[in-house]
Amino acid sequence: MQSKTxxxxxxxxxxxxxxxxxLIGRYALFLGPALLVYLPFLLYPLVxxxxxxxxxxxxxxxxxxxxxxxxFRRAFDDDIxxxxxxxxxxxxxxxxxxxxxxxxxxxxxxxKVQTGQRVYTGVFFAPxxxxxxxxxxxxxLIYNPLVGPLGxxxxxxxxxxxxxxWLGNTSTATPAIVLAGNWTFFGFCTVIFLQGLxxxxxxxxxxxxxxxxxxxxxxxxxxxxxxxNQVTLLVVISVIGSFKVFDIVYVxxxxxPSHASEVIATYMYWQSFENGRQGYGAALAVLLTxxxxxxxxxxxxxRERQN
Amino acid sequence: xxxxxxxxxxxxxxxxxxxxxxxxxxxxxxxxxxQFFSDAPNALMDSFVAEFxxxxxxxxxxxxxxxxxxxxxxxxxxxxxxxxxxxFYYDAGPAFLGPLVDAGLVADLSDExxxxxxxxxLVDWAVERVTFNDRIWxxxxxxEYTNVYFNKNLLDDLGLxxxxxxxxxNENLLTLNSMDDFATILTxxxxxxxxxxxxxxxxxxxxxHLFSYFLTLTAGKDFVDNILFGDGTWDAPEVVAAWELYxxxxxxxxxxxxxxxxxxxxxxxxFFNNRAGxxxxxxxxxxxxxxxxxDPESIDFLLLPSxxxxxxxxxxxxxxxxxxxxxxxxNKDIAxxxxxxxxxxxxGQRWLEDASIVPPIADLNSQDFDLSPMMQRVVMGASLPLxxxxxxxxxxxxxxxxxxxxxxxxxxxxTAQDVAKAQQxxxxxxxxxxxxxxxx
Numbered sequence: 001m002q003s004k005t006x007x008x009x010x011x012x013x014x015x016x017x018x019x020x021x022x023l024i025g026r027y028a029l030f031l032g033p034a035l036l037v038y039l040p041f042l043l044y045p046l047v048x049x050x051x052x053x054x055x056x057x058x059x060x061x062x063x064x065x066x067x068x069x070x071x072f073r074r075a076f077d078d079d080i081x082x083x084x085x086x087x088x089x090x091x092x093x094x095x096x097x098x099x100x101x102x103x104x105x106x107x108x109x110x111x112k113v114q115t116g117q118r119v120y121t122g123v124f125f126a127p128x129x130x131x132x133x134x135x136x137x138x139x140x141l142i143y144n145p146l147v148g149p150l151g152x153x154x155x156x157x158x159x160x161x162x163x164x165x166w167l168g169n170t171s172t173a174t175p176a177i178v179l180a181g182n183w184t185f186f187g188f189c190t191v192i193f194l195q196g197l198x199x200x201x202x203x204x205x206x207x208x209x210x211x212x213x214x215x216x217x218x219x220x221x222x223x224x225x226x227x228x229n230q231v232t233l234l235v236v237i238s239v240i241g242s243f244k245v246f247d248i249v250y251v252x253x254x255x256x257p258s259h260a261s262e263v264i265a266t267y268m269y270w271q272s273f274e275n276g277r278q279g280y281g282a283a284l285a286v287l288l289t290x291x292x293x294x295x296x297x298x299x300x301x302x303r304e305r306q307n
Numbered sequence: 308x309x310x311x312x313x314x315x316x317x318x319x320x321x322x323x324x325x326x327x328x329x330x331x332x333x334x335x336x337x338x339x340x341x342q343f344f345s346d347a348p349n350a351l352m353d354s355f356v357a358e359f360x361x362x363x364x365x366x367x368x369x370x371x372x373x374x375x376x377x378x379x380x381x382x383x384x385x386x387x388x389x390x391x392x393x394x395f396y397y398d399a400g401p402a403f404l405g406p407l408v409d410a411g412l413v414a415d416l417s418d419e420x421x422x423x424x425x426x427x428x429l430v431d432w433a434v435e436r437v438t439f440n441d442r443i444w445x446x447x448x449x450x451e452y453t454n455v456y457f458n459k460n461l462l463d464d465l466g467l468x469x470x471x472x473x474x475x476x477n478e479n480l481l482t483l484n485s486m487d488d489f490a491t492i493l494t495x496x497x498x499x500x501x502x503x504x505x506x507x508x509x510x511x512x513x514x515x516h517l518f519s520y521f522l523t524l525t526a527g528k529d530f531v532d533n534i535l536f537g538d539g540t541w542d543a544p545e546v547v548a549a550w551e552l553y554x555x556x557x558x559x560x561x562x563x564x565x566x567x568x569x570x571x572x573x574x575x576x577x578f579f580n581n582r583a584g585x586x587x588x589x590x591x592x593x594x595x596x597x598x599x600x601x602d603p604e605s606i607d608f609l610l611l612p613s614x615x616x617x618x619x620x621x622x623x624x625x626x627x628x629x630x631x632x633x634x635x636x637x638n639k640d641i642a643x644x645x646x647x648x649x650x651x652x653x654x655g656q657r658w659l660e661d662a663s664i665v666p667p668i669a670d671l672n673s674q675d676f677d678l679s680p681m682m683q684r685v686v687m688g689a690s691l692p693l694x695x696x697x698x699x700x701x702x703x704x705x706x707x708x709x710x711x712x713x714x715x716x717x718x719x720x721x722t723a724q725d726v727a728k729a730q731q732x733x734x735x736x737x738x739x740x741x742x743x744x745x746x747x
Contacts, residue, residue: 060387061410145565146573165568168509170720256511257567257714258721273380275703276406 046289052282059278071283080259081284084267087174088291091242091263094178095185100234103189104227108219110190111197121194124187132184136251139180143167167253170260177261181248185241189234196230197223232303236296243292264288334367337638337645340382341396342628344372347594348662355649366641379403386412386633393636394646399437399445399629400699401737401744402706407631408444414632414639417443423647432693433667436700437629438746445629446650448658449591450665450689452624453520453696454608456578456586456596457492465495465584471609474620479687481609482620486524489611493561496584503561505583507574511567512698514553514713515706517587519623519697522549524611527618528694534734535700535744541730550723552614554716567714575599589696590685591627594663597679607681610688624693625700626667665689700744702737705730 053071055064075081110120127135142148143166151163166176200223208218224231246265249255255262255270262270264284272281343352349372356368371392373381378397385391386407397404407413420426420443426434429447437445462468470488474480483489493503508514522531526545533539556562563569563577578586579599586592590608597603610622630650632642648654655666660677663685671686678686698706712726737743 058406058410060383060406060412143568144573145568146577165565168565168568168714169718170715171718253509256509256711257718258711260720275707276402 049282049285052279053286055279055282057278058276059272064279067279071280072287074280075283075287080262080267081264083259084262084264087261087263088243088245090174091178091181091245092239095182095238095242096235098179098182099186099189100231100238103186103234104193106186106190107193107197108223110194121191124190126187127184128188130184132181132248133251135180135184136177136248139176139183140167140252142180143176167261168257170257173253173257173261177249177252180252181245185238192230192234193227196227200226228303232299236299239295239299240292243288243295264291334365335638335641336367336369337394337641338369338371338392339394339396339642339645340371340373340378340392342373342375342378343396343662344374345594346598348658348664351657351662352649355645355654359645359648363641363644366645368645383407383412386635389635391633391635393638394630394632394642396448396628396630397445398699399447399626400701401439401742402701402703403699404437404445404629404631405439405742405744408439412634413444414634414636415442415444416446416632419643423643425650428650428652428668430667430669433626435746436626437631440745445631446646447626447629447667448650448664449627450624450667451589451591451627451696452622452688452693453516453523453587453589454610454622454688455489456588456592456606456608457584458578458581458605459607460602460605461496461501461581461584462492465492465499467492467495474610477620477687477691480620480684480691481607482612483609485612486614490559492584493556493559497560502563502577502583503585504556504563505574505577505586506562506566507569507571508566508713508717509568509570511710511713513571513574513588514717515698515709516589516623516696517553518549518709518713519695520587520611521552522546522697523613523621523623523694524618525549525552525614527613527615528621528692531695531697535695536746541705541734542724542727546727546730547723548614550712550716550726553713554723557717562717567717590665590688593681593685596681597663603679603681608684610691619692621692621694622688623696624689625696659686702733702742702744704733704737704742708733 052064054066054068056067056071057064106124110117110124113120142150145151145163145165145168150166154160154162164172166172204222204226205218208222213221244265245263246269249261249263249266250269253261255266259267265288268281268284268288271277271284339356341352343349352370352372356370360366360368375398378395382391382395382397383406386395387410391412397407404413416425420434425446430450433447433450434443437443437447457471459468462471470483470492471481472484474482483492496503506513506517522545525548530539530543530545534541534543557566563574563583566574575586575588575592575595576599577583579596596606600606610620612620630646632639632646636642650666652668655668655671656676658664658666659671659682663682665671665685667689671689676686697709701709708726708729712721712729715721716723716726734743
């Protein structure tokens with residue numbers, strides 16, 4: 001009897017072991033391919049960047065000098081880093097305010113269109129699929145003071161003083177690039193809001209009308225709250241995109257003139273690859289990652305708390 | 308039958324491929340990364356490669372032609388990872404070749420200078436630009452210096468052709484009697500609706516050339532030497548005066564409007580298309596002038612007179628880039644042999660005549676070569692007591708302060724004193740970290 005119990009317990013353990021192995025095998029099967037890419041190409045560089053941020057290294061020498069938190073301290077004393085953060089802030093505010101505002105208005109207008117709605121939506125969405133490098137080149141041409149259509153337009157309407165090099169002035173370079181960058185985003189906002197508007201309950205609108213709410217009040221108190229999920233999504237995308245922005249700035253001004261349009265990513269690139277301070281560049285990358293992660297977590301938590 | 312045929316075909320192909328591969332493996336492959344992307348220098352390099360390979364059947368030279376930005380972005384990493392070229396053509400100076408030398412990635416060529424006779428062949432100041440800590444790490448290939456191109460016809464139309472005079476002691480070089488004469492020309496050009504100086508400073512390296520030139524005119528080489536190797540400072544009144552001159556030209560409307568938003572090429576195009584009276588740039592543009600101006604005979608260049616009468620006629624000069632050999636190259640001997648082949652006196656003549664590049668060969672006599680009048684002048688100017696084109700001898704922080712200054716002065720967001728102070732701060736930082744050029 002005892003031996004039978006023992007053998008059945010052994011068989012039970014064996015079964016559990018096999019089950020566990022099968023489970024691990026299944027996990028490995030599903031996670032393996034992703035980890036094969038994730039570990040060497042994302043996690044390893046991420047850890048390496050973090051480690052490098054505590055060193056001074058010119059990118060070619062064998063020796064990396066450990067400097068502790070010096071690179072981070074230096075960032076907080078660095079005027080150009082402050083300009084970069086400010087510019088990223090401008091990108092955040094502008095990319096939330098401009099494309100979302102115009103995208104919402106366009107979405108509301110499009111939702112009333114009965115025929116050709118898809119065509120209009122497609123036209124508005126088109127800039128989204130254009131590579132930002134191309135957008136930067138095209139808008140660079142538009143702003144060009146010698147041959148650009150913007151300058152020609154201002155000259156034609158009698159305002160030659162406005163036919164200036166918008167990208168070559170320290171006070172106008174960032175707004176000019178922000179405008180070009182956000183031109184690509186409003187179509188995306190339009191499509192997302194349009195989809196959200198389809199989920200607004202018409203009965204709530206009717207009820208509000210019966211209660212005497214005007215068009216603006218209905219929009220403010222019924223439509224906008226119903227779009228809160230879309231707003232959260234777009235704000236998170238805007239914030240992350242605005243902190244990560246690099247390509248369009250690099251193509252249009254390389255962060256100039258005099259670092260006036262620098263953002264963290266372009267400044268990080270400049271420090272790492274043009275100024276030969278890879279450790280400091282890595283520290284800026286870590287700060288950028290913390291900023292993006294912090295902002296994303298804060299936004300999502302705020303949204304969940306509101307819900 | 309079909310299967311047999313297919314098998315046979317695959318087999319034959321494999322044999323052919325293997326034999327081809329075996330042939331390639333028999334050859335020693337020497338990789339060369341250079342920046343000769345313009346038509347004439349590129350063609351000349353190709354012909355050098357073809358001739359060398361013909362004379363060395365066991366050698367295959369693989370060229371990779373990159374522009375300046377691309378080679379700056381890739382070469383250091385490639386060399387550090389051991390996948391770099393055997394021979395490369397890269398910017399000299401402490402911001403570029405310097406870190407590679409410090410990292411032990413570049414072969415020391417000091418002994419080869421003696422054995423191959425380069426110490427006799429090349430001019431001293433050019434060799435000094437590739438010397439760090441008393442050792443020689445590269446072979447300079449090009450003397451270039453700043454100058455002012457002008458359109459003779461436009462100047463005659465303005466009635467100012469008589470202001471251009473021959474330089475004292477060298478009647479084949481053109482200059483002006485004073486900087487006031489230059490201002491007269493620029494004012495007349497402006498009044499006639501032309502852009503007085505075509506200037507595109509979106510890439511502020513161009514403004515850096517102007518600053519180097521203006522500092523040469525206001526303070527001279529000895530002054531710069533005293534900062535580089537002595538106890539002079541970048542916030543000295545002479546430096547401020549050079550920046551003031553740079554700014555004054557902007558305030559008087561001599562530069563292309565919105566110069567910070569215009570690229571170097573766009574600025575040059577204004578001059579090539581007769582929309583600008585002058586173009587302050589350098590001898591590196593001679594080939595483009597010849598190619599792109601409809602009537603190249605109408606273009607000539609002059610050297611600006613010094614602001615200070617005690618200073619000689621001069622210009623800001625550099626060596627462009629330098630050839631260097633990777634320390635980890637398995638083919639150093641062949642790379643050296645190829646380098647010696649393209650740096651001989653005979654090859655120098657071809658650089659000059661075929662590619663409009665002035666090699667830093669001592670005792671070049673322009674009369675010995677088949678050159679355009681403008682190239683004759685370039686060769687003659689190379690023997691003047693030239694100063695520094697500063698960006699290639701300075702550390703990156705200092706270059707950034709200078710380049711930022713060239714842009715912020717144009718839109719009024721800084722003053723000449725601010726820029727000079729920023730240069731001095733950057734210089735002190737680089738000096739304290741040992742990031743400055745020490746030839747000796």
